[in-house]
Each structure stands twice: as structure tokens, then as C-alpha cells.
Amino acid sequence: MADILHRIGIKSSSIDDVYQALTTRHGLAGWWTSNTQGEGNQVGNIIEFRFGAGGFDIKVSELTAPTYVGWVVVAGPDEWVGTTITWELKQEGEYVIVLFRHLNWKEPVEFMHHCSTKWAIFLMSLKSLIETGKGTPDPIDVKIDNWN
Amino acid sequence: MADILHRIGIKSSSIDDVYQALTTRHGLAGWWTSNTQGEGNQVGNIIEFRFGAGGFDIKVSELTAPTYVGWVVVAGPDEWVGTTITWELKQEGEYVIVLFRHLNWKEPVEFMHHCSTKWAIFLMSLKSLIETGKGTPDPIDVKIDNWN
Numbered sequence: 001m002a003d004i005l006h007r008i009g010i011k012s013s014s015i016d017d018v019y020q021a022l023t024t025r026h027g028l029a030g031w032w033t034s035n036t037q038g039e040g041n042q043v044g045n046i047i048e049f050r051f052g053a054g055g056f057d058i059k060v061s062e063l064t065a066p067t068y069v070g071w072v073v074v075a076g077p078d079e080w081v082g083t084t085i086t087w088e089l090k091q092e093g094e095y096v097i098v099l100f101r102h103l104n105w106k107e108p109v110e111f112m113h114h115c116s117t118k119w120a121i122f123l124m125s126l127k128s129l130i131e132t133g134k135g136t137p138d139p140i141d142v143k144i145d146n147w148n
Numbered sequence: 149m150a151d152i153l154h155r156i157g158i159k160s161s162s163i164d165d166v167y168q169a170l171t172t173r174h175g176l177a178g179w180w181t182s183n184t185q186g187e188g189n190q191v192g193n194i195i196e197f198r199f200g201a202g203g204f205d206i207k208v209s210e211l212t213a214p215t216y217v218g219w220v221v222v223a224g225p226d227e228w229v230g231t232t233i234t235w236e237l238k239q240e241g242e243y244v245i246v247l248f249r250h251l252n253w254k255e256p257v258e259f260m261h262h263c264s265t266k267w268a269i270f271l272m273s274l275k276s277l278i279e280t281g282k283g284t285p286d287p288i289d290v291k292i293d294n295w296n
Binding site: 002003004005006007008009092093094095097099100101108110112113114116117120121123124127142144145146147 | 151243247264265292
């Protein structure tokens with residue numbers, strides 16, 4: 001098993017703003033992909049994320065407002081299905097700290113390397129959305145390699 | 149043990165340009181930290197990287213020009229000492245693909261989450277250096293959180 005781990009700090013005194021960006025269609029569409037369907041504010045809900053080259057369906061598995069969001073990937077690329085994604089939020093001074101984890105990849109395949117870097121890029125998009133009101137979700141996301 | 153994995157693609161037909169950016173003082177200072185001492189073009193060499201808040205000494209452990217660079221961290225934060233960093237390069241069409249690995253962290257501590265995101269940022273700086281001639285090394289690096 002292999003894991004992707006990241007940490008960002010968002011300059012904000014409102015941990016709830018960050019929680020909303022992870023649990024509402026509007027928020028998610030503002031930093032990850034514009035083509036997001038579904039709301040993430042209820043355990044059991046399915047959220048459909050679509051990108052230029054495919055997408056993922058994610059089931060909300062755990063919510064503790066405003067500090068924790070848990071997802072399970074239920075459809076998408078083989079490497080993603082069955083993995084879990086968790087978001088841990090905490091206020092530290094003037095920052096909301098986000099501890100991100102994409103857990104339980106079966107193998108550390110090359111696609112996982114790509115996704116690790118791309119998650120960092122999307123987390124910076126989330127940071128930008130909260131700090132400036134403007135993120136860079138797909139299709140205006142920052143490209144990192146020949147896989148996009 | 150826990151690992152940080154990343155993948156970027158640099159628009160370049162010269163894999164050697166990327167190899168030089170990983171094995172010369174001038175190249176490393178162009179994307180990681182301006183305060184770099186030592187050359188990375190000989191196995192056994194020590195390179196000293198210094199940042200605003202500390203730094204690392206890295207020993208070059210393996211070189212296969214222009215496709216592979218291996219480093220061992222010999223001084224720095226406790227969490228870094230003894231870890232290994234590897235760079236695998238390959239040409240894919242119009243991209244030089246970089247597979248980056250920072251291996252054998254003892255524990256997936258919060259600092260590792262930070263370093264994972266920060267590596268992605270510095271890899272994008274390396275990409276920018278080769279593609280545009282200008283990277284964003286420390287101290288002009290992109291800040292990600294309250295740890296910098």
C-alpha cells in the first residue's frame with residue numbers, strides 16, 4: 001500500500017469557508033473541476049467529478065464539520081477505485097491548515113507519481129480560491145506533464 | 149517507511165539540460181535554493197543546500213548520465229537524515245519526464261506532508277527553469293503554508 005500526503009496552509013480565519021469548499025458542489029467546482037455534480041454535505045452522497053480525460057465518482061464516507069471530510073472512490077480509473085481520500089482541517093494562527101491524504105494505493109505506479117504532483121497543484125488552487133476568490137479548476141488547471 | 153513520489157513533464161528535447169539542472173551548482177541554484185554550494189556531478193560529492201530556515205547536506209550516491217541521479221541526505225532535520233532522493237529521467241515525445249522519489253521516511257509525520265507539497269512546488273520551479281529560463285528557488289519560492 002502507498003499513500004499520497006500533502007499539507008497546505010490557507011490564510012483565513014474561517015475554517016468553515018474551507019470546509020464548505022470541500023463539501024458543496026459550488027466550492028468543489030471552484031478549485032478541482034468545473035464539471036462537478038452532487039453535494040458533499042451528507043454521508044452517503046455521491047459526487048461526480050469529470051475532467052477532460054475521464055473522472056471519478058466519490059462517496060462521502062465521513063463528515064465532522066468543520067474539521068474532517070472522508071471520501072471513498074467508487075468509480076474511475078482502476079488505480080483509484082477503493083482508495084480513500086481524507087481531509088483534516090485545523091486553525092493555526094492566521095492559517096487554516098489542511099492535511100490531505102489519498103490512501104491505500106495498491107502499487108506506487110507511475111500514475112500515482114503524477115496524481116501526487118497534481119494533487120499539490122489542486123490544493124494550491126483551493127488555497128487560491130479561499131484567499132483570493134479565484135481557483136484554477138479543470139479545465140483552467142496548471143498542467144504538469146504530458147498526462148495533463 | 150513512507151515515500152514521497154512525484155512526476156512532472158518538462159517541454160524540452162534535451163534530457164541533458166534537465167540532468168545538468170540536477171547535477172551542477174548553477175542548475176540546482178536556479179530552481180531549489182539560491183544558496184547552494186558544491187557540484188553534484190561526481191559520486192561521493194557533498195552538496196550543501198541552505199534555506200531561510202535551515203538546510204540539508206546531500207551526498208551524491210549514484211549517477212547515470214543523463215537518466216538517473218541518486219542522493220542520500222547526510223545532514224539536516226532528523227526526519228531527513230538517512231532518507232534517499234532519486235531522479236529518473238526519460239524522453240517521451242516532446243517532454244522530458246522526471247520521476248522523483250524521496251524514499252524511506254521513518255514515519256508519515258506532518259512535516260512529511262509539508263515536504264511532499266513543497267517538493268511539487270520546487271519541481272514546478274525546475275520545469276519553469278528549463279522551459280522559460282527562470283525558476284523560483286528559495287527565497288523567491290512559492291509559499292504553501294505557515295512552515296513556508
